[in-house]
Amino acid sequence: xxxxxxxxxxxxxxxxxxxxxxxxxxxxxxxxxxxxxxxxxxxxxxxxxxxxxxxxxxxxxxxxxxxxxxxxxxxxxxxxxxxxxxxxxxxxxxxxxxxxxxxxxxxxxxxxxxxxxxxxxxxxxxxxxxxxxxxxxxxxxxxxxxxxxxxxxxxxxxxxxxxxxxxxxxxxxxxxxxxxxxxxxxxxxxxxxxxxxxxxxx
Amino acid sequence: xxxxxxxxxxxxxxxxxxxxxxxxxxxxxxxxxxxxxxxxxxxxxxxxxxxxxxxxxxxxxxxxxxxxxxxxxxxxxxxxxxxxxxxxxxxxxxxxxxxxxxxxxxxxxxxxxxxxxxxxxxxxxxxxxxxxxxxxxxxxxxxxxxxxxxxxxxxxxxxxxxxxxxxxxxxxxxxxxxxxxxxxxxxxxxxxxxxxxxxxxxxxxxxxxxxxxxxxxxxxxxxxxxxxxxxxxxxxxxxxxxxxxxxxxxxxxxxxxxxxxxxxxxxxxxxxxxxxxxxxxxxxxxxxxxxxxxxxxxxxxxxxxxxxxxxxxxxxxxxxxxxxxxxxxxxxxxxxxxxxxxxxxxxxxxxxxxxxxxxxxxxxxxxxxxxxxxxxxxxxxxxxxxxxxxxxxxxxxxxxxxxxxxxxxxxxxxxxxxxxxxxxxxxxxxxxxxxxxxxxxxxxxxxxxxxxxxxxxxxxxxxxxxxxxxxxxxxxxxxxxxxxxxxxxxxxxxxxxxxxxxxxxxxxxxxxxxxxxxxxxxxxxxxxxxxxxxxxxxxxxxxxxxxxxxxxxxxxxxxxxxxxxxxxxxxxxxxxxxxxxxxxx
Numbered sequence: 001x002x003x004x005x006x007x008x009x010x011x012x013x014x015x016x017x018x019x020x021x022x023x024x025x026x027x028x029x030x031x032x033x034x035x036x037x038x039x040x041x042x043x044x045x046x047x048x049x050x051x052x053x054x055x056x057x058x059x060x061x062x063x064x065x066x067x068x069x070x071x072x073x074x075x076x077x078x079x080x081x082x083x084x085x086x087x088x089x090x091x092x093x094x095x096x097x098x099x100x101x102x103x104x105x106x107x108x109x110x111x112x113x114x115x116x117x118x119x120x121x122x123x124x125x126x127x128x129x130x131x132x133x134x135x136x137x138x139x140x141x142x143x144x145x146x147x148x149x150x151x152x153x154x155x156x157x158x159x160x161x162x163x164x165x166x167x168x169x170x171x172x173x174x175x176x177x178x179x180x181x182x183x184x185x186x187x188x189x190x191x192x193x194x195x196x197x198x199x200x201x202x
Numbered sequence: 203x204x205x206x207x208x209x210x211x212x213x214x215x216x217x218x219x220x221x222x223x224x225x226x227x228x229x230x231x232x233x234x235x236x237x238x239x240x241x242x243x244x245x246x247x248x249x250x251x252x253x254x255x256x257x258x259x260x261x262x263x264x265x266x267x268x269x270x271x272x273x274x275x276x277x278x279x280x281x282x283x284x285x286x287x288x289x290x291x292x293x294x295x296x297x298x299x300x301x302x303x304x305x306x307x308x309x310x311x312x313x314x315x316x317x318x319x320x321x322x323x324x325x326x327x328x329x330x331x332x333x334x335x336x337x338x339x340x341x342x343x344x345x346x347x348x349x350x351x352x353x354x355x356x357x358x359x360x361x362x363x364x365x366x367x368x369x370x371x372x373x374x375x376x377x378x379x380x381x382x383x384x385x386x387x388x389x390x391x392x393x394x395x396x397x398x399x400x401x402x403x404x405x406x407x408x409x410x411x412x413x414x415x416x417x418x419x420x421x422x423x424x425x426x427x428x429x430x431x432x433x434x435x436x437x438x439x440x441x442x443x444x445x446x447x448x449x450x451x452x453x454x455x456x457x458x459x460x461x462x463x464x465x466x467x468x469x470x471x472x473x474x475x476x477x478x479x480x481x482x483x484x485x486x487x488x489x490x491x492x493x494x495x496x497x498x499x500x501x502x503x504x505x506x507x508x509x510x511x512x513x514x515x516x517x518x519x520x521x522x523x524x525x526x527x528x529x530x531x532x533x534x535x536x537x538x539x540x541x542x543x544x545x546x547x548x549x550x551x552x553x554x555x556x557x558x559x560x561x562x563x564x565x566x567x568x569x570x571x572x573x574x575x576x577x578x579x580x581x582x583x584x585x586x587x588x589x590x591x592x593x594x595x596x597x598x599x600x601x602x603x604x605x606x607x608x609x610x611x612x613x614x615x616x617x618x619x620x621x622x623x624x625x626x627x628x629x630x631x632x633x634x635x636x637x638x639x640x641x642x643x644x645x646x647x648x649x650x651x652x653x654x655x656x657x658x659x660x661x662x663x664x665x666x667x668x669x670x671x672x673x674x675x676x677x678x679x680x681x682x683x684x685x686x687x688x689x690x691x692x693x694x695x696x697x698x699x700x701x702x703x704x705x706x707x708x709x710x711x712x713x714x715x716x717x718x719x720x721x722x723x724x725x726x727x728x729x730x731x732x733x734x735x736x737x738x739x740x741x742x743x744x745x746x747x748x749x750x751x752x753x754x755x756x757x758x759x760x761x762x763x764x765x766x767x768x769x770x771x772x773x774x775x776x777x778x779x780x781x782x783x784x785x786x787x
Contacts, residue, residue, distance in 0.1 A: 016384075028325055073507075075382070
């Protein structure tokens, strides 16, 4: 039922049991169904038995619906959220080693400064920079530094989190689980009326 | 109490109510067989002759009993042999738990003898799988596995057991209540959606119930019949759904799809409301997707949310257990008031039923009689007559499977076993073993093809060893009939690799295994041969030499629209068109 129209990029957060083999279950699902993952990052949550994956997937609404449903179908998946549908913050981190010949050193440092990048290693001929930001910011600094010569570059893949008070609540009092979702949604609606809860922009 | 991991496995199986398992021993799984040696049952072990058969037998057992089927095989080649059965069970939603042996944990990843990455291989063809790394985890894993296999959309669960895990000692304490935070299937239909569905059904003029294997898995036949009779909506079943609705019922349209009837396919094409229950809009059912129920408001009831709107956009999705949702629907329709249908709608519905009746009469499943050559359809018809629709029918895959589906008059759920989703040739004989073990009181008839049968004919030994009174009817056309049919209709008669005339003499083969063999070569020999077979208390094989040139109709060439089904052997022009429109597979 893929009609090819309305293809867009989605950021999906997946809470999974922190068990061996889970990553390959998720990755296998994508390859078996012919979906593409643009980026994927995994890490533990505050609860050591739960990991959180951030997936970036491209597809139309039918593909996305299937991706979410198929993810849910995996026994080890606890919760799937399409963050693209809600207000959220996305970040990615890049480490890159840039040629730093004498005539370029100040320019690289100035560029780093503009992008609030950190210099994490210096040698007589190179700088290693650490930059975080959303995709467009990272692409921009990479484009600017390319002319000096980027020797090596590594990106973490996107991580994302919903804005507002949701995550804090979930951590403190909510039981995890697919059945708890409805209850949680109700509470979210209530909390959005709370005047103390405001989103922030950095 | 401390005991070995192997003993813990057996004790756990006992707690899960398992009384029979199908298996084949080998190096890595030997501790389990050692524990079986003096295990105070009741736990019967049926020794099969090839590992895939253990899986198919577990499927057969699960289908007829409604319980979880269990199979045990060893590591490496045994586990890879089992993979076909796991995928088969996955596609047809059969609840089985499969155990495989594994090399000791310290050798895993070492390319040890008979090692394979079992869980890596079975991951995409099971509902869930486990590699047990610690003896003390065995009980919880087995508890979870049975729960996952049997609940929600049922399916196969695989447990990989390294040899040292089976040998080490641990305390045995079986877990009671199970809570899986990441697995909570929805059973109750959403009341708002149910109401919406009921309303849609009430205002429909040309409604059809399209029913799949999910109704059988959920034991929802009674509720289905209640709904159909209350609303007077006719029922068509998929291949997997045969038996969910009695075929002699006035509202029964029979099977739809690629080799389905004219009436059900036309009914779906012309319907203004399609109620899919426990069916998944498989390509063999829908044909060309945009020509499937193009005018209908589609209601889809399924326990698996990912089945909904996967192939076809659904207007009213209801996630839930077929039995409960159908019961809810009956209630909702009652509340809407059946009697209050406007007379115009009522008239239109009567007209619809009349139209369907006409289609059924005009184009029933049919074949031409021949005095000299046995028509395969006739064989199935006579099996149906002689068993009065009460037998458990098992099939392989191919033309004979479709003829059995078309011409047997099914009356009960859980009496029809066939490999629908995966289309596994060789499924028949082992599945019949499982069925007969599960229902020793019932007549089990395997309708197999000569191509399918030889893919697992070694299991004749299992049947004879256990004196399982399975009646094997080989529809012997001396070739791969379905492939031949496709090569004729779609590939311009360029026949290749379809001739099986070098097959063994099946009567002698049966006798070599210690079973009774009977042959029928003329139409007038069919009934006496079947009667004789059904009268013998032990295993019998009937080799029926049928017309080699018979094709299976109706047929929708793959990728074509169901409304354009071929009802008879096509002429040149139609063949050319079929070959051209060959966009499916």
